[in-house]
Amino acid sequence: MRLYSYWRSTTxxxxxxxxxxxxLAYEPVPVNLVAGDxxxxxxxxxxPGQGVPTLVLGDGTVLTQSMAILDWLEETQPNPALLPSHAVSRAKVRAAAMTIASDIxxxxxxxxxxxxxxxxxxxxxxVVWMNDWMLRGLTAFEKLISPDTDYCFGDTPGLADLCLVPQLYNAHRWGCDLSALSRLTEIEARCLDHAAFDAARPENQPDANWRRIFQ
Structure with a gap:
């Protein structure tokens, strides 16, 4: 598989x-959004949406939109699961994830x-615009997740955590005040200690040495 992406793209x-x-092994293909690639x-x-990510499968099938790609991954590679088995629980996880993916x-x-x-x-x-929407959305997100689990909805990372950590990367980047959202930053720290999250960090991507034009 080939994953067309940009190092700072949260999606x-x-x-x-x-x-x-x-x-799952994949070949990263950088798309420089700042340069207009x-x-x-x-x-x-x-x-056709002229965005990232784009996932090209081994047979040439092209998948776009991060949440659709995540759905495909969950359906075709169910282990480890990103969603719980109970339908209501899955809906709650998706609602939290979409608060970030759709609202922020x-x-x-x-x-x-x-x-x-x-x-x-x-x-x-x-920057004020971005931080306003991030703070609104993340405040709502915190109220939607479980109050006392290691990750957003349990003792292993799932779909909500996959959306949270990249969004918090953006929040830190733009100086969003997260002092009232300590549960989220605690989950973030726990996630980033996980090898899968660490390898996915923006600074660990092959195109991370591109100039920071869009600051």
């Missing part, structure tokens, strides 16, 4: 963690921030 980060947890004609044919990420990604700047907003204003 790519989710998929890297899942592939690592499930012990995603709008290159050949890449746009591969992924879409209004904070690079092209949205670039559009805000094109409309005349300053760098400071865009």
């Amino acid at each position: 790519s980060y989710r998929v890297r963690i899942a592939l690592n947890l499930k012990g 995603q709008i290159d004609r050949d890449y746009a044919k591969l992924n 990420h879409p209004v904070n990604n690079l092209r949205v921030v670039a559009r805000l700047k094109a409309m005349g907003h300053s760098q400071e204003e865009t």
Whole structure:
């Protein structure tokens, strides 16, 4: 498999963690979002949404959208499980995960921030925008997860943790005040001690030495 991703992309980060947890080998293919690789004609044919991640399977099948890729991984490689076996429990895990994937990420990604700047907003204003949405979403997320488990919903990492850790990476990057969300940062620390999460960290990706143009 080939995973087209960008080192700082939180959606790519989710998929890297899942592939690592499930012990699946893949070839990373960097897509420099800052340089505009995603709008290159050949890449746009591969992924019409012009984003990352894109997972190309061994038979040439192309999968896009991180949450759809995670669903495919769970269905085809069920061990270790990212979701519990009980239907209601699965719905609760998905609700927490989608709080990040649907409520936070879409209004904070690079092209949205670039559009805000094109409309005349300053760098400071865009950072305030991002931190506002992150804090709102993460506060809701904390109320949705289990209050006293090692990870978001149990004693092993799952789908919610895969969404949480990349989003917290972004929160730290932009100086979001997480002081009131100690449960989340405790889970984050526990996750990052896990080899699968550690290997997926942005700074451990082959394209991490690219210049930090988008600061």
